[in-house]
Amino acid sequence: MVAKIPASGKGLSQRTGSSGGLVAYLEKEVQGQWFSLEREDVPAAEVTQTLDHNKRNLNRDADKYYQVILAPSQTELRHIGSDPEKLRAYTRAAMEQYAANFGKGIEGRDLVYFAKVEHERTTNHQDRAVQLGDMEKGEAKEGPQTHIHVIVSRTENLARYSERKQASELDRKNPYHLSPLTNHKNTQRGVVTGGFERKQYSERVEQAFDQAFAYERPLTETFRYAHTMQHGTPEQCAALQVQAIQEQQRQVERQAAVQQSVSEQRPQLPGPVPAQGQQPAAPLEQPRPALTPTIEQAPAPERQRVRGPRM
Template sequence: MYIAITRQHLGDKYHGSASDFVKYLEKENEGKALEEQELFFNQTENDIDAQRVVAEIDANTSKLSKKDPKFYSIMVSPSQSELNHIGNDPEKLKEYSREIMKTYAASFYRDKEVTVKDVLYFAKLERERTYSEKDKKVKENQAYASKILELQHQVRAIKEGREQGDMAKLKEKIQVLETEAPHKQNGKRIVPGMTKEGHQSHIHIIVSRKDITNAHSLSPGSKFRTSETTLNGEKVKQGFDRDKFYRAAEKSFDRQFGYRRNFVETYHARNLLDKDPKQFFATLLGLPSNEKQAAKQLLFKAGVKVPSIPTNQAQLAYKTLMQLKKGIGKALESGSIGI
């Protein structure tokens, strides 16, 4: 399960309104009849139109300056394994999103308990994902893409009479490069903008910076988990515990749908790999044989280029350790393992 919280981007194209972000989330509805479109939902309602989302988020910004983000976005992206487990069921994903938002509210540190009823949010299901320039497969195809583009420019120049050359040979070279590119989908070289195959359902959530009453700030961007500050002579609690939120969201999925999560799929493993890679692999080695084998298969499917998982502590040499960490780290960044 990959979950990310991002603040509203404020710049020349973003002037405080949620309209640009909501427009982006409407991309899969373009060209579809109304009955085929995926609408927004919140904790208690379905079929909410985009205009209402923009209006309510934009109106809920009391006492925020132009430099303050007016909303945050939360992306909830289950792995293919998790999606397969729930049959890629959109209703189960919506049900899970509502549970996540209960956890989100509970992760704020305040004098008065924050519940999901205090949070103004709207969520939307998307069914497709496209490859971007950041994807590992696109990056590894890039050298071939550059050569192909160069040859295509030569072919165009010959066609337009600006250069002389053998177009047939150039086209043959292009075809060879297309064949040799390491990553393909349905026989075609993977490029930015190509729709990813398999289950790709995920949820985007837009959540107001202010609470439902437009009186109190609920910022998940706080640098504090728990803190106290003095306001008007009184001590006030503040903070948001992201670790608590991510861990609880993961456990919520497992509990709701009876999902048996392997060690390498856990948020704990991701943290351990980053902060103490030797302990990560020591834990991996200590797993029961069947779980260790399952972990190895998950890593293989994620495209981690390592010879094997070390079989004992003696094999955890520094070079091997860093090689494994780099490979697994890239898989985690792309969400391939689903953490």
């Protein structure tokens, strides 16, 4: 599972204006079918309007929204059959983790976000196959490529903020501005408290998938393993590799034990069932061993004593 939050930049990566450009781009595969925390099939025009109006006290050059990309692996997709309903439920669970990861005590309903499931991906200049010349840029990738795009407002849900404010549930003057690209991580002092730990978020969405779909994730498929292999020391990499080998050996031993147990408990096949009104066939007699015939031996002939002539 890859949870990616692209940085702001030029073109569609520019986050300081309207979200309309990104929303229109994500209509390329299929129109509509946007969903939020509580709604399905939200029109694209409503997505843009809702995101663009959920802002307060942000400078002109400040980011107004962010994008979260959730990309399950092909093994994970096969585990859930690429079921769109399960992917939508998982997306909502991942956005609960997104809210919790800011450390401000907020929930998914304190966010304004819309998501869309896509089933196709094409190559770009960053793909290894393109760099090696094996594929052209823009070619469709093979195998299951289902993934989710989420557009989330930087400002917390203003409608819910106002309701809680009127109900005296909040004593803060302004709504939260939530940036997953902040450099603050669980800060306790200063102007900014909380923050966003992107590494922790990747681990949390991975665990959310495993818990939701009872997925037994091998060590080699974890974010911790991939991150350590890329950024860890040689000693850390070697230790994880040994741990992965030991895990694979235990898995092989468990599978062998299960197969042996099944073979031992396999019931004997019953005999043929007699037709209605028919007497059950008598059990077949076991063949008796052939008897070796006894051959009576003829008595040995008596020896006659022959006397010689008298001298």
